[in-house]
Amino acid sequence: MKFDDLKKLHQKKYRQQFGHFLVEGEHLVLELQRALTRGTLASGSVTLYVSERYANFASPFEKVLLNDRQMSQLSDTKSPQGIVALVPLPEAPTTIQPAGKAIYLWQVQDPGNLGTILRTLAWFGGFRCLLSPGSVDPYNPKVVRASMGAIFHVPLELDVPLAALPDRFARIGCLDLHGESVVADNFVAQDCFVFGNEAQGVPREALSAMGASAFTIAGQGAIESLNLASAVNICAYEIQRAQG
Amino acid sequence: MKFDDLKKLHQKKYRQQFGHFLVEGEHLVLELQRALTRGTLASGSVTLYVSERYANFASPFEKVLLNDRQMSQLSDTKSPQGIVALVPLPEAPTTIQPAGKAIYLWQVQDPGNLGTILRTLAWFGGFRCLLSPGSVDPYNPKVVRASMGAIFHVPLELDVPLAALPDRFARIGCLDLHGESVVADNFVAQDCFVFGNEAQGVPREALSAMGASAFTIAGQGAIESLNLASAVNICAYEIQRAQG
Numbered sequence: 015m016k017f018d019d020l021k022k023l024h025q026k027k028y029r030q031q032f033g034h035f036l037v038e039g040e041h042l043v044l045e046l047q048r049a050l051t052r053g054t055l056a057s058g059s060v061t062l063y064v065s066e067r068y069a070n071f072a073s074p075f076e077k078v079l080l081n082d083r084q085m086s087q088l089s090d091t092k093s094p095q096g097i098v099a100l101v102p103l104p105e106a107p108t109t110i111q112p113a114g115k116a117i118y119l120w121q122v123q124d125p126g127n128l129g130t131i132l133r134t135l136a137w138f139g140g141f142r143c144l145l146s147p148g149s150v151d152p153y154n155p156k157v158v159r160a161s162m163g164a165i166f167h168v169p170l171e172l173d174v175p176l177a178a179l180p181d182r183f184a185r186i187g188c189l190d191l192h193g194e195s196v197v198a199d200n201f202v203a204q205d206c207f208v209f210g211n212e213a214q215g216v217p218r219e220a221l222s223a224m225g226a227s228a229f230t231i232a233g234q235g236a237i238e239s240l241n242l243a244s245a246v247n248i249c250a251y252e253i254q255r256a257q258g
Numbered sequence: 259m260k261f262d263d264l265k266k267l268h269q270k271k272y273r274q275q276f277g278h279f280l281v282e283g284e285h286l287v288l289e290l291q292r293a294l295t296r297g298t299l300a301s302g303s304v305t306l307y308v309s310e311r312y313a314n315f316a317s318p319f320e321k322v323l324l325n326d327r328q329m330s331q332l333s334d335t336k337s338p339q340g341i342v343a344l345v346p347l348p349e350a351p352t353t354i355q356p357a358g359k360a361i362y363l364w365q366v367q368d369p370g371n372l373g374t375i376l377r378t379l380a381w382f383g384g385f386r387c388l389l390s391p392g393s394v395d396p397y398n399p400k401v402v403r404a405s406m407g408a409i410f411h412v413p414l415e416l417d418v419p420l421a422a423l424p425d426r427f428a429r430i431g432c433l434d435l436h437g438e439s440v441v442a443d444n445f446v447a448q449d450c451f452v453f454g455n456e457a458q459g460v461p462r463e464a465l466s467a468m469g470a471s472a473f474t475i476a477g478q479g480a481i482e483s484l485n486l487a488s489a490v491n492i493c494a495y496e497i498q499r500a501q502g
Contacts, residue, residue: 045481052480126370130485137488139478167480197499231495234383236296236411237289241374244381247488248495251475255441255496 015100020063021087026151029103035153037099038090040068045163046099047073052167063088065096075099090155103153104170114169115253116183116206117246118144120176120216125150127212129160130243136164138254144174144206176220179206186226188216189245193228196249201229202256207249212242259344264307265331270395273347279397281343282334284312289407290343291317296411307332309340319343334399347397348414358413359497360427360450361490362388364420364460369394371456373404374487380408382498388418388450420464423450430470432460433489437472440493445473446500451493456486 015032022028023036037046046060060075062068065085071077085094117135122128128150135141143152150157152172158165179186187204194200208226210216221228231240231248240248259276266272267280281290290304304319306312309329315321329338361379366372372394379385387396394401396416402409423430431448438444452470454460465472475484475492484492 130488133481133485134488136480137475137477137484139480162481162483162485164481231381232498233381236380236383237377237406237408239406240381241377241406244374244378244487244491247491251492251495252499254476 015061017084020100023100024090024155026154029151029153033103034100035103035158036088036090036155037101037158038088038097038155039095039159040071040097042158042163043071043073043097043099045166046101047075048163049166050074059102061100063098063100065094068097071097090159114140114142115204116142116144117250118146118174118176118179118206118208119149119211119242119246120146120208121148121211122209122242123150123212124242125154125156126160127241127243128152129157129162129164131246132157132161132168133164134243134247134250136161136167138250140254140257141250142169142171144171146176147173176208176216177224179208180224182206186224187229188221188226189249190215190228190230191239193230195232196229196252197232198229199256200227201249202253207253209242209246209249259305261328264344267344268334268399270398273395273397277347278344279347279402280332280334280399281345281402282332282341282399283339283403284315284341286402286407287315287317287341287343289410290345291319292407293410294318303346305344307342307344309338312341315341334403358384358386359448360386360388361494362390362418362420362423362450362452363393363455363486363490364390364452365392365455366453366486367394367456368486369398369400370404371485371487372396373401373406373408375490376401376405376412377408378487378491378494380405380411382494384498384501385494386413386415388415390420391417420452420460421468423452424468426450430468431473432465432470433493434459434472434474435483437474439476440473440496441476442473443500444471445493446497451497453486453490453493 029035062073062075062077063080064071064077069079088098135143152165152170183206185204186206188208208216273279306317306319306321307324308315308321313323329340332342379387396414427450429448430450432452452460
């Protein structure tokens with residue numbers, strides 16, 4: 015890819031146009047190499063762009079040396095780490111109904127929240143993440159960074175409309191301020207778990223129409239709500255705990 | 259307080275010198291008023307600084323009108339909301355051993371993590387939060403904002419040395435990558451739960467010396483670690499779940 019095009023990958027529309035995203039920093043590149051080893055990265059078509067100090071970095075990927083000015087243009091941060099990988103966007107999953115529980119996030123906005131959620135889902139394993147239209151792009155550099163590499167390990171589906179869920183999942187649960195406790199046996203029996211975004215819940219009419227069951231994480235009411243990522247973390251924990 | 263001193267409260271040393279901190283935005287001010295109602299706010303010695311558009315804001319607090327230039331100096335954000343409260347720092351708890359479980363955070367650095375943790379602890383209730391020396395100041399505007407007002411509801415103790423824990427707590431648990439599962443009955447039996455920071459665990463020698471028990475949140479190993487706030491969230495959930 016031409017260098018001028020590489021720089022454009024900080025924007026979603028160019029990531030989609032070129033089918034690639036950027037991954038910055040040694041830690042994330044090492045996670046990428048682990049994903050390659052585990053077979054969760056689609057192909058070997060990764061290119062590393064490195065500063066002088068990473069010229070001898072051991073890697074199965076092709077390396078291209080950049081000068082400091084070029085590196086700072088490619089970097090998303092004020093202090094470039096000196097190593098950036100160009101990674102192909104994963105292809106959409108080919109199976110309609112893969113194994114594991116689905117976490118559906120409705121219009122998630124905060125990159126840090128999405129990154130933290132992916133990190134938790136990767137930690138527990140057995141989850142995939144579905145994003146509604148209007149969600150933050152998971153290949154946004156801030157999400158990739160907050161995920162600490164988990165984005166290479168969690169199956170993702172983008173632009174999944176809420177209305178498409180009933181055709182794919184027999185039992186749909188929704189996290190709400192009112193509902194059955196997540197401790198109930200019925201919770202883990204759901205196939206897909208729907209979460210509203212940072213500011214508002216999922217439209218109730220749509221949920222009613224699809225016969226979704228409402229669940230809640232019981233609290234004592236001192237504050238209005240849990241952080242979105244906290245709610246997903248707790249549900250993911252509860253699901254894997256209940257599954258034994 | 260003089261206006262020139264107010265502006266200094268963005269820095270920790272002045273917050274400590276003047277014994278006050280700033281709380282910005284309508285949502286946080288409303289939470290502050292709820293804390294007053296619930297009796298968890300020490301006194302009525304809160305002053306509100308408002309722009310013209312909040313001149314008629316209904317509040318039990320004394321109001322001082324600021325012009326836009328003054329407000330932007332007082333604000334921590336690029337787009338000032340037009341309402342900032344001056345709040346006295348809470349006094350240190352007077353009882354040595356109050357009720358509830360203690361969450362001890364060792365050198366927590368990220369303001370967003372601490373804010374999210376406080377939000378979860380406030381959600382569940384029955385927790386207090388102890389911070390080691392070298393932790394981020396919880397009255398830092400970023401922490402206050404991320405806590406969404408939870409900081410007014412969770413008892414806090416600052417600068418608590420790790421070595422002071424054994425004198426105060428009979429059973430100390432520590433979250434680690436290796437240890438007994440948090441699902442075990444023994445977990446909720448602990449009085450104090452120790453968490454390392456974002457980058458490293460608590461020094462093992464110190465933990466061994468105090469006879470702390472190690473606990474772990476079981477994962478599948480695709481990634482190195484959980485986010486700190488996620489780990490605390492899950493433990494707080496598990497504790498309240500196990501307590502029924």
